[in-house]
Amino acid sequence: MSARHCEHGTEDLCSAGTDLYERALRRGPLPAEDAQAAPCLIDLGLLHPALDDPARLEPVAPVIALHRLLRSSEERIASERQREARLAETFDSLMRIAGPQPTAGGTPTIQLLTGTERINRAITDAVAHASEELITVQPRAGLTGERGQVADAASLGRDQAALDRGCHIRTLYPHTLRHFPIIVARCERLKGDVQIRTLDEVPDRLVLIDRTVAFVPAGEDGRLALEIRQPAIVNHLAVTFDRLWRLATPMYPEAAPQPSHNGITPRQHAIAALLVEGHTDAVIADRLGMNIRTARVHIAKLAATLGSQSRAQLGFLIGRSGILDQEH
Numbered sequence: 001m002s003a004r005h006c007e008h009g010t011e012d013l014c015s016a017g018t019d020l021y022e023r024a025l026r027r028g029p030l031p032a033e034d035a036q037a038a039p040c041l042i043d044l045g046l047l048h049p050a051l052d053d054p055a056r057l058e059p060v061a062p063v064i065a066l067h068r069l070l071r072s073s074e075e076r077i078a079s080e081r082q083r084e085a086r087l088a089e090t091f092d093s094l095m096r097i098a099g100p101q102p103t104a105g106g107t108p109t110i111q112l113l114t115g116t117e118r119i120n121r122a123i124t125d126a127v128a129h130a131s132e133e134l135i136t137v138q139p140r141a142g143l144t145g146e147r148g149q150v151a152d153a154a155s156l157g158r159d160q161a162a163l164d165r166g167c168h169i170r171t172l173y174p175h176t177l178r179h180f181p182i183i184v185a186r187c188e189r190l191k192g193d194v195q196i197r198t199l200d201e202v203p204d205r206l207v208l209i210d211r212t213v214a215f216v217p218a219g220e221d222g223r224l225a226l227e228i229r230q231p232a233i234v235n236h237l238a239v240t241f242d243r244l245w246r247l248a249t250p251m252y253p254e255a256a257p258q259p260s261h262n263g264i265t266p267r268q269h270a271i272a273a274l275l276v277e278g279h280t281d282a283v284i285a286d287r288l289g290m291n292i293r294t295a296r297v298h299i300a301k302l303a304a305t306l307g308s309q310s311r312a313q314l315g316f317l318i319g320r321s322g323i324l325d326q327e328h
Helices: 015-027 032-037 062-098 116-128 145-164 181-189 231-247 266-276 281-287 292-306 311-321
Strands: 047-049 056-059 110-114 133-137 168-174 193-199 206-209 213-217 224-228 249-252
Touching (some): 110 116, 116 145, 116 206, 116 213, 133 231, 168 231, 181 249, 266 281, 266 292, 281 292
Parallel strands (some): 133 168
Antiparallel strands (some): 047 056, 110 224, 133 206, 206 213
16 A cells, blocks of 8 residues: 655655656656555646556656746746736825835834743843933832743843943832832842832833833733834823822832821722722732732721721721822
8 A cells, every 4th residue: 555645735746756757757657546646746747648548647758847837837926926016006006195104124113022032132122222211110020930030130131231321220110019129139239320119009011211212011911012112102101100200109229108197008098099999809909019819908907997897888988087088
């Protein structure tokens, strides 16, 4: 029994087909059943039934077969060129309507980056050209374990190089990360102008370099990001950051205390505001950068402080207590 013929392109000749075609050229016509091991020979027109005996297949001269195959390729190429011409003609009028576009060699004003490796490489390349400032918003702690150590070492070297060029670095974290020792330890390893502040809530991750290029997430899993070089959008992000920065509490190099008011901590104050808005425990935890168990512990403490017996009563007591009128 002959071996099963492997599927391949219509313009390719497999090893079984090559061997059979060579045998036909040397010995003459072959029994038709021999071609079952290499049907590509018939598809390519290298074998055809003999006029005097259709049960036998005789080979086509290689020069004739090659000429036929090349002519077929030339016809396909000509067809593709005609298709290209039609597309160019169609889009020519559309491009005139759209107006001037960036050249192929220019930098797109907004570009979608896919994959964490490509995103990190783009950020590293942009930071390598930073000369003034590096602004970041970090809603969550970094990676842990071996991957976290590798990523942290890479970002440390990148940030230190920017500081050595005279840049200053400002980062916003949520209040929930104020007591993460790894954050302060990282800052202490950097030599230069590094400042950190915290807020109850911060936006999603942002990297802003020299107020000329920004990187923001374009998906929830961290595998998509937008690289933005459009001046108006970058300026909007920078102004928004500056306003949040003025509202934030210093954490490094000198930490400002977060005083409690009537037994209500700043973290509980933030939770109270979200509770009144009707958010679930899961949403509150996500927005404040904590796990849901921690959020529920703070909600329980807040309820105990206000003497609440139920979730509905807690919202009422928060409103009546006036704690949301207090500034934190």
